[in-house]
Amino acid sequence: MVAKPWLLLTCLAAAATAGVLQARAQPDSIGFISIDCGLPGTAGYVDDTTKLSTVPDAGFTDTGSNHNISAEYITQVPSRRYHNVRSFPDGARNCYTLRSLVAGFKYLVRAAFIYGNYDGLGQLPIFDLYIGVNFWGMVNVSSPDGYEVMEAIVVVPDDFVQVCLVNTGTGTPFISLLDLRPLKNSLYPQANAMQGLVLLGRTNFGPGTDGVRYPDDPHDRVWYPWIDAATYDVISTTEKVRNIDNDLFEAPSKVMQTAITPRNATRGIYFYWDSKPQPKDPTPQYTAVMHFSELQLLPNNSVREFSIHINGELWSPGGITPDYLRSNAAYSDVPLPAGSARYNVTINATANSTLPPFINGVEVFSIISTTNAGTYSQDVSAITAIKTKYRVQKNWRGDPCGPKSFAWDGLTCSYGVSIPPKITGVNISFSGLDGDISSSFANFKAIRYLNLSYNNLTGSIPDVISQLPSLTVLDLTGNQLSGSIPSGLLKRVEEGSLNLQYGNNPNLCTDAESCKPPKGKSKHAVYIAVPVVLIVVIGLLAALFFCFMRRKRQGSTTNTVKPQNETPATHPQSSLQLENRQFTYRELEVITNKFERVLGQGGFGKVYSGSLADGTPVAVKLRSQTSNQGVKEFLAEAQILTRIHHKNLVSMIGYCKDGHHMGLVYEYMSEGTLHEQIAGNGSSRRCLTWTQRLRIALESAQGLEYLHRGCNPPLIHRDVKATNILLNEKLEAKIADFGLSKTFNHDSGMQVSTYSLVGTHGYLDPEYYATQKPTTKSDVYSFGVVLLELVTGKPAIVRDPEPTNIIDWARRRLARGNIEGVVDARMHGNYDVNSVWKVTDIALKCTMQASSQRPSMTEVVGQLHECLQLEEVHTGDAATGSFYTGTSRDPNSGYNAYAADGAQSIGAHQSSTTAFEMEHDIGRELRMDTGPVAR
Ligand SMILES: *[C@@H]1O[C@H](CO)[C@@H](O)[C@H](O)[C@H]1NC(C)=O
Ligand SMILES: *[C@@H]1O[C@H](CO)[C@@H](O)[C@H](O)[C@H]1NC(C)=O
Ligand SMILES: *[C@@H]1O[C@H](CO)[C@@H](O)[C@H](O)[C@H]1NC(C)=O
Ligand SMILES: *[C@@H]1O[C@H](CO)[C@@H](O)[C@H](O)[C@H]1NC(C)=O
Ligand SMILES: *[C@@H]1O[C@H](CO)[C@@H](O)[C@H](O)[C@H]1NC(C)=O
Ligand SMILES: *[C@@H]1O[C@H](CO)[C@@H](O)[C@H](O)[C@H]1NC(C)=O
Numbered sequence: 001m002v003a004k005p006w007l008l009l010t011c012l013a014a015a016a017t018a019g020v021l022q023a024r025a026q027p028d029s030i031g032f033i034s035i036d037c038g039l040p041g042t043a044g045y046v047d048d049t050t051k052l053s054t055v056p057d058a059g060f061t062d063t064g065s066n067h068n069i070s071a072e073y074i075t076q077v078p079s080r081r082y083h084n085v086r087s088f089p090d091g092a093r094n095c096y097t098l099r100s101l102v103a104g105f106k107y108l109v110r111a112a113f114i115y116g117n118y119d120g121l122g123q124l125p126i127f128d129l130y131i132g133v134n135f136w137g138m139v140n141v142s143s144p145d146g147y148e149v150m151e152a153i154v155v156v157p158d159d160f161v162q163v164c165l166v167n168t169g170t171g172t173p174f175i176s177l178l179d180l181r182p183l184k185n186s187l188y189p190q191a192n193a194m195q196g197l198v199l200l201g202r203t204n205f206g207p208g209t210d211g212v213r214y215p216d217d218p219h220d221r222v223w224y225p226w227i228d229a230a231t232y233d234v235i236s237t238t239e240k241v242r243n244i245d246n247d248l249f250e251a252p253s254k255v256m257q258t259a260i261t262p263r264n265a266t267r268g269i270y271f272y273w274d275s276k277p278q279p280k281d282p283t284p285q286y287t288a289v290m291h292f293s294e295l296q297l298l299p300n301n302s303v304r305e306f307s308i309h310i311n312g313e314l315w316s317p318g319g320i321t322p323d324y325l326r327s328n329a330a331y332s333d334v335p336l337p338a339g340s341a342r343y344n345v346t347i348n349a350t351a352n353s354t355l356p357p358f359i360n361g362v363e364v365f366s367i368i369s370t371t372n373a374g375t376y377s378q379d380v381s382a383i384t385a386i387k388t389k390y391r392v393q394k395n396w397r398g399d400p401c402g403p404k405s406f407a408w409d410g411l412t413c414s415y416g417v418s419i420p421p422k423i424t425g426v427n428i429s430f431s432g433l434d435g436d437i438s439s440s441f442a443n444f445k446a447i448r449y450l451n452l453s454y455n456n457l458t459g460s461i462p463d464v465i466s467q468l469p470s471l472t473v474l475d476l477t478g479n480q481l482s483g484s485i486p487s488g489l490l491k492r493v494e495e496g497s498l499n500l501q502y503g504n505n506p507n508l509c510t511d512a513e514s515c516k517p518p519k520g521k522s523k524h525a526v527y528i529a530v531p532v533v534l535i536v537v538i539g540l541l542a543a544l545f546f547c548f549m550r551r552k553r554q555g556s557t558t559n560t561v562k563p564q565n566e567t568p569a570t571h572p573q574s575s576l577q578l579e580n581r582q583f584t585y586r587e588l589e590v591i592t593n594k595f596e597r598v599l600g601q602g603g604f605g606k607v608y609s610g611s612l613a614d615g616t617p618v619a620v621k622l623r624s625q626t627s628n629q630g631v632k633e634f635l636a637e638a639q640i641l642t643r644i645h646h647k648n649l650v651s652m653i654g655y656c657k658d659g660h661h662m663g664l665v666y667e668y669m670s671e672g673t674l675h676e677q678i679a680g681n682g683s684s685r686r687c688l689t690w691t692q693r694l695r696i697a698l699e700s701a702q703g704l705e706y707l708h709r710g711c712n713p714p715l716i717h718r719d720v721k722a723t724n725i726l727l728n729e730k731l732e733a734k735i736a737d738f739g740l741s742k743t744f745n746h747d748s749g750m751q752v753s754t755y756s757l758v759g760t761h762g763y764l765d766p767e768y769y770a771t772q773k774p775t776t777k778s779d780v781y782s783f784g785v786v787l788l789e790l791v792t793g794k795p796a797i798v799r800d801p802e803p804t805n806i807i808d809w810a811r812r813r814l815a816r817g818n819i820e821g822v823v824d825a826r827m828h829g830n831y832d833v834n835s836v837w838k839v840t841d842i843a844l845k846c847t848m849q850a851s852s853q854r855p856s857m858t859e860v861v862g863q864l865h866e867c868l869q870l871e872e873v874h875t876g877d878a879a880t881g882s883f884y885t886g887t888s889r890d891p892n893s894g895y896n897a898y899a900a901d902g903a904q905s906i907g908a909h910q911s912s913t914t915a916f917e918m919e920h921d922i923g924r925e926l927r928m929d930t931g932p933v934a935r
Contacts, residue, residue, distance in 0.1 A: 026099065026100045027100055027101075027180070027182075028052070028053050031181070031182040032052060032179070032180065032181055032182075032220065033055075033098055033178075033179065033180040034047065034050075034052050034053065034054045034055065034177075034179050035054070035055055035056070035057045035060060035096070035177060035178040035179070036054050036055065036056055036057065036080075036081050036084070036177055037057045037084070037085060037086040037096075037175045037176055037177055037178055038057065038066040038067060038084035038085045038086035038087075038174075038175075038176070039054075039055075039056035039057065039066070039084055040056065040066050040084075041056060041058075042056060042058060043056070044056060045080070047079065047080075047081065048079060048080070049079060049210075049213075050213060050214045050215070050220065051215070052214060052220075054081065057086055057096065057178070060096045060097060060098065060178075061086070061094065061095065061096045061097070063088060063090065063091065063094045063397060064086040064087055064088040064089075064094055065086065065087060065089070066084060066085075066086060067084060067085050067086075067087055067118040067119065067174075068083060068084050068118065069082065069083060069084065069085065069114065069115075069116025069117065069118045070116055070117040070118065070120065072117075073114070073116035073117065073144060073145050074116075076145050077114055077116065077145070078147070081112075081176065081177045082112075082114040082116065082176050082177070084118075084176075085113075085114075085115075085116070085118050085174045085175060085176050086174065086175055087118065087119065087172050087173065087174035088165055088167070088172065088173045088174070089172050091167070091395050091397060092166060092167050092395070092406065093130075093164050093165070093166050093167070093395070093397055093398050093406045094164065094165050094173065094397055094398075095162045095163065095164040095165070095397050095398040096162065096163045096164075096175075096178055097160055097161075097162050098160060098161050098162070098163070098178075098180050099159070099160045100159070100160075101156050101158075101159050101160055101161060101180075101182075102156075102159065102182075103156065103157060103158050103159045104155065104156070104157070104185075104193075105155065105156060105182065105183075105185055106153065106154070106155050106156075106182075106183040106184070106185050106187065106188065106191060107153070107154060107155075107156055107161065107180055107181065107182055107183060108151065108152070108153050108179075108180070108181040108182075108183055108219060108220070108221065109131060109151070109152050109153075109154065109161065109163060109178075109179070109180050109181075110149065110150070110151040110152075110177075110178070110179040110180075110181075111129060111149070111150045111151075111163060111175055111177070111178050111179075112147065112148065112149045112150075112175075112176050112177045113139055113141060113147075113148040113149075113150075113174065113175060113176050114145065114146070114147055114148075114176050115141045115143075115144050115145075115146070115174070116144060116145065117144045118174065119172070122144070123171060124141040124142070124143070124144070124171065125139075125141055125170060125171020125172055125173065125174065126138065126139065126140045126141070126168065126170040126171055127139055127165055127166060127167055127168055127170065127171060127172075127173035128165075128166040128168055128280070129150055129163065129164070129165060129166070130162075130163070130164040130166060130398075130403075131152055131154055131161065131162075131163060131164075131196065131368075131370070132156075132157070132161055132162050132164075132370075132372075132374050132399065132402075133372045133373070133374050133398075133399045133402035133403050134196070134368060134369065134370045134371075134372050135280050135281070135368065136150060136152055136163075136196075136198065136368060137150055137198055137278065137281075137368070138278045138279070138280065139165075139173075141171075149199075150198070150199075151198070151199035152196050152197065152198050152199070152368070153183065153187075153188050153191045153196060153197040153199075153365070154191060154196035154197075154370055155185075155191060155192055155193045155196070155370070157193065157373070157374065157815055158374060158377055161180075162398055162399065163178060164397075164398045166406075179220070181219055181220045183219060184250075186246065186248060187219075187248060187249060187250060188248070188249065188289075189248055189333065190287050190331070190333060190365070190367070192808070193370070193808070193811065193812045193815060194369065194370060194371055194808060194811060195367050195368065195369055195370055195371075196367070196368045196370045197287070197365035197366075197367060197368075198365055198366045198367070198368055199363070199364075199365055200273060200276070200286070200364040200365060200366055201224075201273065201362075201363070201364050202221060202222065202223050202224065202361075202362075202363045202364075203223065203224055203225075203226050203361060203362050203363075204223035204224060204225050204226070204254075204255040204258065204360075204361050205225075205226055205227070205232075205258060205259055205260040205359055205360055205361060205362075206225055206226075206227060206234055206236065206255075206257075206258025206259065206260065206360075207225060207227050207234055207258070208225035208227075208258075209225065210225075211223055211224045211225070212225075212252060212254045212255050216252050216253075216254040216255075217252040217254070217255070218250075218252070219250065221252075223252070223255045223361060227260065228260075230263075231262065231263060232260035232261060232262060232263060232269070233260065233261050233262075233263050234258060234259070234260055235258070235259045235260070235261055235295050235296060235358055236257055236258045236259070236295065237257050237295040237296075237325070238257070239257075239295075239325055240253045240257075240325070241253045241256035241257055241293045241295075241325050241326065241327055242325060242326055242327070243326075243327050244323070244326050244327060244328070247327060247329075248329060248331070249289055249291065249327070249329045249331075249363075250327070251291045251327045251329070251360070251361055255291070255360065255361045256291060256293045256327050256360045256361065257295070258295075258360065259292075259293070259295055259358040259359060259360040260358060260359060261356050261357065261358040262356050262357070265355075265356045266356075267356070268306075268346050268347055268348035268349065268356075268357060269345075269346070269347040269357055269358070269359055270344070270345065270346050270347075271345050271362075272342055272343055272344045272345060273286075273342070273343050273364055274341060274342050274343075275339075275340060275341050275342065275343070276366075281366070281368070283338045283339050284338070284366040284367075285335040285336070285338045285366060285367045286335060286336050286338075286343065286364060286365065286366050286367070287331070287332060287334075287335045287336065287364075287365050287366075287367060288310075288331065288332075288336070288345075288362060288363065288364045288365075289329055289330070289331040289362070289363045289364075289365075290308065290329065290330045290331070290359060290361070290362045291327060291328070291329050291359070291360045291361035291362065291363075292320065292322035292328045292329070292330065292358070292359060292360055293322055293323065293324075293325060293326055293327050293328060293360055294321075294322045294323060294324040294325070295324075295325070295358075295360075297324065298324075298355070301354075302354045302355055303321070303352055303353050303354050303355065304321060304322075304349075304353055304354070304355040304356075304357075304358075305319035305320065305321045305349065305350045305352055305353040306319065306320055306347050306348060306349050306350060306353060306357035307319055307320065307347070307348060307350055308320070308330060308345065308346070308347050309345070309346045309347075309348070310336060310343055310344065310345050310346075311336075311340055311342075311343060311344050312344070315330075315332070315345075316330055319350045319352070319353070335367055337770060338770070347359060369849070371417075371811070372402055372403060373402070373419060373420040373421070373815050374399045374401075374402055374420060374421075375399050375400045375401040375402060375413065375420055375421050375422070375423065376420040376421065376422045376423075376446075377420070378443055378445065379400065379401075379422055379423040379443070379444055379445075379446070380399070380400060381440075381443065382423075382440040382441070382443035382444055383396075383400050383408070383411070383423060383426070383440075383444075385438065385440040386426075386428075386438055386440050386441070389435065389438050389440070390428070390431070390433040390434070390435070390438075392428065392431065392433075393431075394408065394409045394410065394431075395408060395409050396408045396409070400413070400423060401413035401415070401421035401422075401423065402415075402421055410426060410427040410428050410431075411423055411425065411426060411427075412424050412425030412426075412427075412449065413425075414446065416837070416841045416844075417841055417844040417845050417848070419814050419815075419837075419841070420815070422444075422445075422446040423444050423446065423447060424446050424447060424448050424449065424470075425447065425448060425449035425450070425451075426441075426444065426447060426449070426450050426451070427449070427451040428451070428452060428455070429451045429452065429453040429454050429455065429475070430453075430454045430455070431455060432455060432456065433452065433455035433456065433457055434455070434456040434457065434458065435457070435458065435459075436457065436458060436459030436460075436462075437452065437457055437459065437461060437462055437465070437476075437481075439462050439464055441462075441465060441468075442462065442464035442465055442467060442468060444468065445468070445469065445470075446470055447468055447470060447471055448470045448471060448472050448473065449471075449472065449473045450465075450468075450471060450473065450474050450475070451473070451475040452475065452476055452479065453475045453476060453477040453478050453479070453501070454477065454478035454479070455478070455479055456479065456480055457476070457479040457480060457481055458479070458480045458481065458482070459481065459482065459483075460481065460482060460483035460484075460486075461476065461481060461483065461485060461486055461489065461502075461508075462486070463486035463487070463488050463489070465486070465488075465489060466486055466487075466488025466489040466491070466492055467488065471492075471498060472497065472498060472499060473498075473499045473501075474489070474498060474499070474500050474501070475501040476500075476501065476502045476505065477501050477502060477503050477504050477505075478503075478504040478505070479504075479505050480505065480506070480507065481502070481505040481507065481508045482505075482507035482508055482510075483507075483508065484508075484509055484511065484515050485500070485502065485508075485509065485515045490515070490516070581653065581654035581665075582654060582655060582656070582657075583654050583655065583656040583658075583663070583665060584656065584658050585656060585658040585659070585661040585663070586658075587656070588610075588620055588622070588656050588661075588663050588665075591610035591611065591612060591618065591620060591665070592608040592609065592610040592620050593610070595608050595620075595622070596608070596609075597609040599619055599672075600672075600673075605621065605622050605623045605624030606621075606622055606624065607619050607620065607621045607622075608620045608621075608622065609668070610665070612653075616668075617668035617670070618653055618665050618666060618667065618668050619665070619666045619667070619668050619669065620663055620664070620665050620666075621663060621664045621665075621666065622661070622662070622663045623661075623662040623663065625660070637664065637737070637738045638652065638655045638664055640715065640738045641664070641738060644706070644707070644710075644711055644715070646702070646703055646706040646710065647699075647702075647732075647734075648699045648700060648702045648703030648706065648732075648733060648734050648735060649703045649706065649707070649734055649735050649736075650666050650667060650669065650726055650734045650735065650736040651666065651667045651734075652664055652665065652666055653665045653666060653667060666736075667728075668728075669726035669727055669728050669734065669736075670727075670728060670729045671726075671727035671728060671729060671731060672726065672727065673722065673723045673724070673725065673726055673727070674696060674700075674722040674723070674725035674726070674727060674733065674786070674789075674790075675721070675722035675723040675725075675789075675795075677727060678722060678789050678790065678793055678795075679795070680793075680826070687793075687824075687826045687827070688731075688790075689827065689830065690827055690830060690831035690832075690835070690836070690871060691868075691871055691872070692731055693790040693791075694790075694835070694839070694864065694867055694868045694871055695731070695733070695868065696725070696727070696731065696733040696790065697786075697787055697790055697839065697864050698861065698864040698865065698868055699732060699733040699734070700725045700733045700734075700735055700783070700786065701783065701857060701860050701861045701864055702861055703733070703734060703735035704717065704720065704735060704779055704783060704857045705857035705858055705860070705861050707735070707779075708776045708779070708856070708857050708858075709857070709858060714776060715738075716774045716775065716776055716778065716779055717735065717738065717779050717782075718759060718774050718778065718779070719737060719759055719760060719763075719782075720735070720763065720779050720782035720783050720786065721760050721762075721763045721782060721785070721786065721796065722786055722789050722795075722796070724736050724737040725786065759778075759782070760782075760796075761796075761797070762785065762795075762796030762797045762805060762806070763781075763782040763785045763786075763796055764781075764782070765777070765778035765781035765782065765851070766781075766849060767781075767849065767850065767851045768781075775851060776856070776857065777851035777852075777854050777856075778851070779857070780846045780851075780854045780855065780856065780857060780860065781846060781847055781851070781854060783846055783857070783860065784807070784842070784843045784844070784845070784846025784847035784854075785806060785807065785843075785847060787839055787840075787842060787843035787846065788806045788807065788810050788840070788843045788847075789806065790839070791810075791822060791823060791824065791836060791839055791840050791843065792806065792809075792810060792822055792823065792824055793824030793825075793826055793827075794806055794809070794824075807844075807847045810822050810840070810843075810844070811844065814840065814844070819833065819836060819837055819840065822840065823836055831871065832870055832871050834870055835867045835868075835870040835871045838863070838866070838867045838870065839864070839867050842855070842860060842863050842864065842867075846860065
């Protein structure tokens with residue numbers, strides 16, 4: 001099923017003629033696209049150095065103009081590809097579209113720029129580059145003959161990708177060349193559906209003047225040589241250096257055949273790069289890949305072992321001893337810590353090593369987010385067909401809806417987090433459209449508003465328009481339409497679901513009978529439609545107002561901030577009033593019948609079932625003698641529980657501190673943990689309904705909100721997860737396990753930095769992980785994971801089949817607009833799809849990488865209230881226009897293929913290369929201590 005992009009693209013090969021090549025806006029026989037931007041005509045040529053066929057850009061963009069660089073620079077540029085440029089003086093955004101790709105596959109995309117004073121102005125422009133709808137980088141031309149290159153490794157979500165140049169008001173964007181190279185999905189595991197890699201530098205340590213590239217590197221990466229003969233010796237071999245099985249980087253033999261080693265054997269290797277912040281990426285994150293292959297057969301008694309430090313921190317997990325004539329790589333899945341101005345890399349021999357270190361090659365990348373989704377592909381096809389048919393002259397370039405600030409004039413779109421925008425409104429009135437009404441208009445499944453008024457449209461109104469499920473306004477006024485109104489539209493008008501305007505069409509409805517509604521109720525159905533719509537609108541407004549008021553009222557009860565010492569809300573069970581009672585160990589023995597029945601096991605020890613003298617069931621947590629967690633943490637929970645009370649936090653009945661015995665007695669939660677319920681192995685083996693899930697989500701959110709807002713100072717739980725949400729017999733949810741909770745002091749926020757990192761794999765906020773500072777937003781992140789578990793019925797780490805974080809798993813599917821592929825199938829579709837979308841959207845917002853982009857628990861509570869109302873009232877889509885009734889796509893499309901393919905290779909790779917799981921960050925150009933690495 002999972003085809004390699006190479007093989008697949010080979011099938012697309014078209015015959016190439018010798019010498020002059022005909023331009024094809026398509027990959028060549030090996031899947032490469034090499035474009036000479038600004039080359040006039042249709043004839044391409046074979047590039048001198050790579051022998052790759054190069055084509056003009058006519059088939060890839062329909063805007064901009066061709067220019068030759070000025071004569072004085074012609075002789076200075078490295079190749080013919082830089083003799084001309086295409087520049088884009090008009091419009092904020094202009095794009096190239098590269099087609100015939102495979103959705104979900106990985107590609108290397110390279111754009112290069114030599115200004116060469118092509119416009120005679122002698123002014124160096126600065127502009128932005130986007131890959132699809134995601135920011136790629138800023139192009140800052142440094143000198144007239146300066147060579148700027150931008151290279152990205154990205155997973156492409158569609159069967160095409162756009163490269164867009166954006167005018168930022170600091171000069172006219174231009175481009176010299178554009179290349180695309182397919183990569184196996186297993187290569188560069190740091191690039192995935194969520195993030196791409198932008199090249200900072202790629203170095204081949206060794207002598208030479210020209211970069212190693214295609215055909216020596218089958219992927220046509222360009223490796224620039226670097227050598228400092230005063231400090232380093234070159235080691236080299238003529239033997240081929242082979243890639244290991246499932247190699248993640250496939251460094252070419254030509255690069256691996258040379259390496260450098262310090263001349264003074266007691267010294268190490270040192271190089272660095274500086275961080276290159278940009279206005280749109282002020283704290284870039286970096287990641288590096290270092291390539292090593294032993295090139296010398298070492299005598300038996302000698303050892304070559306070295307370690308890598310970056311900014312003084314050990315980056316490699318320990319000593320590295322590269323294999324003889326095999327390409328080994330050191331890399332990290334986690335970026336380097338951000339915010340450093342410079343990244344110093346030191347490669348030193350370890351104490352045991354008898355030989356100095358060496359290095360063959362290095363690549364450094366910054367990481368860009370690729371989470372912005374392009375417009376829903378069906379909508380893109382439809383609007384593109386319309387643009388072509390009517391030759392629309394507007395700013396219609398690049399993605400129709402994204403990014404929001406570049407949305408096409410006349411389009412209205414709906415936006416959510418990590419889900420493709422959809423077109424909800426199209427206004428192309430007064431635009432000189434002629435010909436008939438395109439049937440493509442019937443493909444906008446989410447469109448509510450369509451305005452084609454005051455054009456020169458002819459022919460009849462196609463009936464398919466009446467099948468648009470959400471269309472509420474259709475304006476055809478002032479055209480040359482003829483015939484009658486299709487019965488489907490008349491019916492919609494009659495029902496009051498459509499406002500149709502068709503005045504000023506002299507040839508339309510000349511036979512009045514033909515424009516009557518089927519039942520013949522009214523002569524002017526169209527006009528009665530208006531009041532009907534008005535009534536519907538007023539009704540909706542009233543409903544919204546009511547909901548709003550209701551929410552406000554609910555908000556005021558659930559969000560109440562209670563002073564710590566206020567009497568808690570009354571508990572249903574009288575025994576729970578016995579708060580904070582102290583028990584002896586002997587009493588605990590009696591309560592639990594000598595610790596007879598174990599309910600569960602936590603990090604602090606076992607939890608036993610018990611019952612008080614009056615028969616009230618309780619749970620008793622006993623600190624294990626062997627627990628590695630301190631008495632302090634154990635008592636922390638007791639202290640917290642004595643001072644906080646909320647209906648969605650587990651109540652403590654009492655505690656025991658009897659000699660070295662310590663225990664806590666809680667209310668009994670008969671239905672166990674949310675984790676068990678989701679997995680379907682709770683005591684009743686039920687499958688939770690969507691409404692039950694929503695209530696649980698809301699209740700646990702309220703519990704957390706209370707910790708954050710109701711406690712002074714706020715409490716951070718730090719270990720929010722499905723096993724720490726307990727359910728009672730009424731399936732009411734309560735947050736448990738406050739052992740790791742910490743108060744967060746606003747006044748001296750820094751003190752939290754002394755806390756050690758805690759939490760659970762799969763739920764851990766990456767920002768907390770990076771900064772070591774927990775915030776209330778860390779809990780929001782973990783709660784987002786719980787929400788995803790509720791939606792999907794899957795655990796935080798999904799086996800797919802390789803372990804995958806549920807967030808990535810869900811985002812990958814949702815990126816295809818596929819909600820059905822995400823929702824727990826055990827619910828058999830018994831849910832309001834809008835409410836599921838909304839919860840998923842909240843979950844994705846909660847799990848945004850940057851904590852500043854996550855909502856607060858108060859906002860989450862408010863949103864979940866709305867979802868519950870949606871589900872309860874089942875109002876359908878009228879009031880919730882920004883959510884989609886997801887049309888599913890093939891769940892086996894590219895993204896899944898990627899997930900399986902990539903993950904497997906990572907696993908296989910780890911055994912033979914040095915992959916480390918450490919944090920690590922980057923900068924812009926690679927330098928040795930003597931100067932910059934040649935580019
Ligand atoms: C660019 O230069 C070529 C010859 O090198 C010439 O034929 C062509 O007309 C020039 N194009 C422009 C736009 O000046
Ligand atoms: C080698 O480097 C060490 C310090 O790292 C220095 O003491 C020694 O003099 C150097 N040897 C030579 C030959 O330069
Ligand atoms: C590497 O070795 C050099 C000299 O041998 C030493 O000055 C430096 O501190 C070492 N670096 C690390 C990170 O161990
Ligand atoms: C990197 O090394 C230079 C000296 O070579 C030093 O000034 C700088 O502080 C170091 N940077 C970091 C982040 O360690
Ligand atoms: C050095 O080698 C010995 C024996 O092979 C090993 O036990 C020790 O862990 C090694 N030390 C380091 C720092 O690698
Ligand atoms: C509108 O279309 C009709 C028929 O194609 C044509 O005769 C007429 O000139 C057009 N009018 C305008 C204003 O373009």
